[in-house]
Amino acid sequence: KTVYILNGPNLNLLGKRQPEIYGHDTLEDVEANCRKVAGEFGLDCVLMQSNHEGQIIDWVHEAREKAAGIIINPAAFTHTSVAILDALNAFEGAVIEVHISNVHKRESFRHHSYVSLRADGVIAGLGVEGYALAMRRMGSLLA
Numbered sequence: 445k446t447v448y449i450l451n452g453p454n455l456n457l458l459g460k461r462q463p464e465i466y467g468h469d470t471l472e473d474v475e476a477n478c479r480k481v482a483g484e485f486g487l488d489c490v491l492m493q494s495n496h497e498g499q500i501i502d503w504v505h506e507a508r509e510k511a512a513g514i515i516i517n518p519a520a521f522t523h524t525s526v527a528i529l530d531a532l533n534a535f536e537g538a539v540i541e542v543h544i545s546n547v548h549k550r551e552s553f554r555h556h557s558y559v560s561l562r563a564d565g566v567i568a569g570l571g572v573e574g575y576a577l578a579m580r581r582m583g584s585l586l587a
C-alpha cells in the first residue's frame with residue numbers, strides 16, 4: 445500500500461523558512477524519516493510539494509487510484525481551501541492532517557482548518573516529527 449505525503453505552499457523552503465517556527469530539517473529529511481517508518485509497516489510513500497492549490501487537488505484525485513492514505517500539510521491552504529476539502533471528501537482512504545507548528549498558539553486565522561472536517565486525525569505542534577508519527581498511525585490504520 446502507498447501513502448501520499450502532500451505539502452502545500454512555502455514548504456519547499458522548509459529548513460530555511462522561519463526556522464524558529466518550523467525548525468532546520470528540510471522536506472528531504474521529512475521524506476527520509478517517513479520512508480523509514482513506512483518501511484517498518486510494509487508501506488510505500490511518495491512525498492510531494494506544490495505552491496499551487498490546483499496541483500494539490502490533482503494529486504488528491506490521483507490518490508483515489510494510487511494511494512491507501514494521505515498525510516497532508518496543506519500549509520496556508522488549510523485555512524482557506526474549500527476546494528482541497530472537497531477533493532479529500534472524494535478520497536475514500538485514511539487522511540491525517542499535519543502541522544509542524546502549533547497553529548492554535550498562533551494567529552486566530554490559523555485556528556480554523558477546512559481540512560480538519562475530513563481528516564481522521566490531526567497533529568500540530570510536534571515539529572517535523574509529526575509527519576513520522578502520522579506515518580506510524582497510517583501503519584495501524586492500513587494494517
Ligand code: DQA
Nearest residue numbers: 517519520542543544545554
Ligand atoms: C503550517 C501552519 C500554517 O498556518 C502555515 O500557513 C504554514 C505551515 C504548519 O505546518 O505549521 O505554512 O501548516
